[in-house]
Amino acid sequence: MPSASPLSRRPAWRALVAHREALGEVHLKTLFAEQPGRHRAFTRSAAGLTLDLAKQRWSPETRELLLALAREAGVPRAIGRLLDGERVNISEDRPALHTALRLPASASLVVEGEDLVPAVHHTLARMEAMVTKLHAGQWRGATGKPIRDVVNLGVGGSDLGPLMVTHALADFRAEGSQALEVHFASTMDGSQLADYLGRLNPETTLFVLSSKSFTTIDTLSNARTARDWLLARLAGERVGMPAALVMRQHFIGVSASPEKMHDWGIDDAHQLEFWEWVGGRYSLWGAIGLPIALVVGMDHFRELLAGAHAMDRHFREAELADNLPVLLALAGIWNVNFLDIRAHSILPYDGRLEYFAAYLEQLEMESNGKSVTHDGHQLDYATCPVLWGQLGPNAQHAFYQLLHQGTQAVVCDFIAPLRRYDEVADAATRAHLKEQHRLTLANCFAQSRVLMLGDEALADGDAQPSHKRYRGNQPSTTLLLERLTPATLGALIALYEHKVYVQAVIWDINPFDQWGVELGKRIAGETERILAGRRGQEAMDDSSRGLIEAFWAAEAEAP
Structure with a gap:
């Protein structure tokens, strides 16, 4: 058994233990x-x-x-x-600054010599410009038709937050947003995305690729499928649109890695900043909230931020x-x-x-x-x-x-x-x-x-x-x-x-890291390489090896 922890040795903790015993099973x-x-x-x-x-x-x-x-x-x-x-994020040695995303423009928060508020509101202004353009029907696809459908590609905090809020605030749709439909695809198996690609028009569809690290395999697998779908239907000899034009008009990127977004093909002008000091599950307040703003408009999005800031002030005061x-x-x-x-x-x-x-x-x-x-x-x-x-x-x-x-x-x-x-x-x-x-x-x-x-x-x-x-x-x-x-x-x-x-x-724990999640991602990547390369399973446990071989057998029978 582990030795008594500092928490269980605290006088207040011991007092609660005694109080619990005295209280008994009171109804x-x-x-x-x-x-x-x-x-x-x-x-x-x-x-x-x-x-x-x-x-x-x-x-x-x-x-x-x-x-x-x-x-x-x-x-x-x-x-x-x-x-x-x-x-406060001890294991990653950085602050957790999601509350900075909802500070008013008049505020100031200097962290390690930098006032974060101007950069936050610069990103909000860029979001607002995109939202206004889309609501006005002025954001056009590569063939000149206005965008009518926006598909958010994200997982975890890049999906759950925007999905939850857009549904919760459906009664607050902004003027101009009625011409847009916002959709969410998060599952790596492609089932959600396949449904959208089967019924949406590539000429009028825009994808928002949301990934803090821009390495999340779930999101990038969906993004690659979406990119190939667009290029196959809009670029090349059949339609004649340059691939760069298709990428520029049909993708927005939200990430803390602008270089990776650029290398992937997202135009620099269509990138929104997402900082390392914001955890994914705390991120809907910033650029990850773009789908929210597309549904409810920036005025209501700012009200969402103001409500959170009111709770921040209450929490402090x-x-x-x-x-x-x-x-x-x-x-x-x-x-x-x-x-x-x-x-x-x-x-x-x-x-x-x-x-x-x-x-x-x-x-x-x-x-x-x-x-x-x-x-x-x-x-x-x-x-x-x-x-x-x-x-x-x-x-x-x-x-x-x-x-x-x-x-x-x-x-x-x-x-x-x-x-x-x-x-x-x-x-x-x-x-x-x-x-x-x-x-x-x-x-x-x-x-x-x-x-x-x-x-x-x-x-x-x-x-x-x-x-x-x-x-x-x-x-x-x-x-x-x-x-x-x-x-x-x-x-x-x-x-x-x-x-x-x-x-x-x-x-006495760190709520801002998720190393268990990261381990799962790493092992999944190793397993995917074994599945694709059809070798290496001998190092696996007996159950995992049997599952892998069952997949290979099913794959061999496929037409």
């Missing part, structure tokens, strides 16, 4: 009975969001002990280090006891490390947030799925839980059975806007849609209540047979947005970003 219904006004005591608001932590299985004393742990771990200083641009990211993080620490709840479900009650759970899966598990401290010691405590989720109304008919009567404890985040459909012009339609929204909120509020109380939530109080009984006591968080707007969505995303960081500080 949430007991906590509510003992504390009238619990909702007010455990609810905080900022940046258009309201965070209700009353249904977490903790007491006011628990919260105070967790706040003491945060102070002992140096969370206040760590918040300043992140936002001031210090080198609010006392720990009133700080939404800190409180959300501490609830997670309590659940994982003291209640031993290792599963966490994200449950939005708004169809526009369909991809939010998938986005958080990467944000949290790629960031905090770590097992060694900053100085390389093996952890003797748990870190990131398994994160998963789905739209709440759909999930009620899928996996809520496990939540209510299963043997696995799960903590849930319920997310919903308080108001919707105010802007619908027709009064009768508006009334019907508002009724549907009310029904959705009723389900959201009811589910968290049943998770807490179990069958005691039944109004008649009748005893239930064993197969219908559920003891409740499942903790949950409810996050309410005043409305789902670009600004509140920006604040919501930033809230979870900062939650992840606070937990990493307390766990």
